[in-house]
Amino acid sequence: SQKIEQNSEALNIQEGKTATLTCNYTNYSPAYLQWYRQDPGRGPVFLLLIRENEKEKRKERLKVTFDTTLKQSLFHITASQPADSATYLCASLNDYKLSFGAGTTVTVRA
Amino acid sequence: GAVVSQHPSRVICKSGTSVKIECRSLDFQATTMFWYRQFPKKSLMLMATSNEGSKATYEQGVEKDKFLINHASLTLSTLTVTSAHPEDSSFYICSATLDRGAGGQQFFGPGTRLTVL
Numbered sequence: 001s002q003k004i005e006q007n008s009e010a011l012n013i014q015e016g017k018t019a020t021l022t023c024n025y026t027n028y029s030p031a032y033l034q035w036y037r038q039d040p041g042r043g044p045v046f047l048l049l050i051r052e053n054e055k056e057k058r059k060e061r062l063k064v065t066f067d068t069t070l071k072q073s074l075f076h077i078t079a080s081q082p083a084d085s086a087t088y089l090c091a092s093l094n095d096y097k098l099s100f101g102a103g104t105t106v107t108v109r110a
Numbered sequence: 111g112a113v114v115s116q117h118p119s120r121v122i123c124k125s126g127t128s129v130k131i132e133c134r135s136l137d138f139q140a141t142t143m144f145w146y147r148q149f150p151k152k153s154l155m156l157m158a159t160s161n162e163g164s165k166a167t168y169e170q171g172v173e174k175d176k177f178l179i180n181h182a183s184l185t186l187s188t189l190t191v192t193s194a195h196p197e198d199s200s201f202y203i204c205s206a207t208l209d210r211g212a213g214g215q216q217f218f219g220p221g222t223r224l225t226v227l
Contacts, residue, residue, distance in 0.1 A: 009151075032214065043114075043203045043218030044154070089153070093214040096142065096207075102153040 002028040004092050006101035014109050019077040021104045023090030026071065030092035033066055033073045038087045038103065047088075048075075080108045113137055114206050116219035123194055124227055130190045131222045133204030139184035140206035144216065145177070148201045160187045194226045 004025045036044035050057045050066045057064045063076040087103040113136040146154040160166045166179035178190040205216040
């Protein structure tokens, strides 16, 4: 069956360092991958979308990569700040529906 | 732009009662709205897809008679949890999309925390 997985439940990082999150998918080939941020008790907020023919996408301190050979997307937060602390979700679009990974909770220590 | 609201943000009800949750797109007309359910430290699980003026499409395992969805206009969808039981307690989130193509970016509401006693 189709699966999208984020292999780290939590990531603790020192302020100023780069956080790298991993998202893997199996048994299908999504045309798009999306990354969202979710704060406790709130709905997800869209961050970035990357297409299968794009290797990399950037937005301010965020960078996303899409490796169709490894079936993997990496999400990087550079120069991390305590305000970046949140849960980050990857999602794949299948037809018009989103399937989400379980999320990685990032905690940035000052 | 692209703001989605939900009401109420929190609701506590007695077992056996019904609860209605509203989802509104405030500054755009949504082609499609989606309803998700999320348990603590778990991923969002899609419950159903809602299109204005037509019946909702439910995901496998979601009881359509239990979770009634009405999509009366391009800016409003409602989810009614009928005869609620404690196991229905969860975080319910709606989302809306402008265009089902173009990568399918969804705009999410802030969520509704339902607690059934």
